[in-house]
Amino acid sequence: MAQKTIEVEGMTCGHCKSAVEGALSELEGVKSADVNLDANNVNVEYDESKVTEASMAEAIEDQGYDVKQ
Known part of the structure; x- marks a missing residue:
């Protein structure tokens, strides 16, 4: 399992x-x-063989938030 912290803008509630x-x-x-x-991010634990960082970013952006690369 891998871990990644993704910076996300626009989350307030x-x-x-x-x-x-x-x-x-x-x-x-x-x-x-x-x-x-408070930190404007999301910590994700994931299986690198099944999901990519790009697909996670796309899922967040589809919800209307901006991912900082």
Whole structure:
């Protein structure tokens, strides 16, 4: 399992947290996703053989948030 902290802009509330965590959790290979609203990021634990960083970023952006690369 790999771990990655993804910087995300635009998250301000509990709904934002739920939307991002939910979108990531639906991806095959994502074991856990934990949003930190204060730090504007999400910590993801995932299987590198099943999901890419690009697909995780796309899932976040599809929810209406900006991923800082």
